[in-house]
Amino acid sequence: MDEWVLNPTAHTALDEILPCVDNATAQQTLLQSRDVTHELVNLVDKIINTVTNRNLPPAAGSLYYNQSGPLMPVLCxxxxxxxxxxxxxxxxxxxxxxxEVWKNYTCQVSPAGICATPGRMTPTIYGQFEAAVNISYGLYHYVPFLVDLQDCTFVRETFTDISNQYCPGLRRDSKLIYVGLVMVSVGVMLSLILWVIYARERRHRVYTKQFTG
Known part of the structure; x- marks a missing residue:
């Protein structure tokens, strides 16, 4: 495990179960996710600035839905x-x-589908903005972690923590167990040697008695 943590590109048994990609590929994935997030937020803010936060006249056609009231904040x-x-x-x-913030800028709509109360968004527009925020939220919060999994950074950090926190004690306990087993083995060996010596001495005494008798 320590060998793989220090050199994840080396061929070890962990390669069979941890298909890690190189760091350059992982970073490219991260940059692409950031680019998607950046462009998506820009699109949402463009709609807010040009449609929802403007008091458009009915002549604006589909862009008009009687939006009014305090201006809603743009997405960061x-x-x-x-x-x-x-x-x-x-x-x-x-x-x-x-x-949660944008809910306060949602109006109630009339049967015609336009705002009947002050607000900058209809529930339909809010739902579309909510979907865009959900995507941005997921890309912003989860992709970095997934990239860490992709290039095995998370696994290396976990293995490093295990090695630093638990392996020293495990090595110490293993040494004690090894020393104990060695002592038991030596004791058994000495017992066998003493038994052989005792058996030979006893046999020798029996032969001596028979010879002198």
Whole structure:
């Protein structure tokens, strides 16, 4: 196990059960997931800025649904254009709680499908935004962990913790068991030697008595 942790590319027995990919491939997967998240958040924010947060007239056609009321916050993009991580700016809502925040900006619709109460989104639009947030949330929170599984980083860290926390005690206990077994073996061997000596001495005495008798 220690050999594989130190050199995961070496051919060991763990290769048969841990099909790890190289780090470059894993990092490419991570960058692609970040790119998808970045573009998806940009698309959501574009719709918010150009449709939901604008008081469009009925002449806007399908983009008009009588949206009104306080402006809803845009979604925080966790990545910069170069795909490095970024912090949320004031007025942005994080991916983690965007769904709860945006519920407050949902209107009630009339039979015609437009807002009958103040709000920036119809329930249908909210559902579409919610689906986009769910995808972004999954990519942002779970892909890094899956990438760690892909290149076996998680497995190496787990094995390292096991080796550091449990193996020293296991090695110490194993040595004690080994020493105990050696002592038992030596004791058995000495007993056999003494028994052989005793048996020969006893046989010698019997022969001596018979000869002198």
């Amino acid at each position: 993009n966790p990545y910069n254009p170069n795909l490095t991580t970024r912090s949320c700016a004031p007025g942005e809502v994080p991916v983690d709680n965007a769904r």
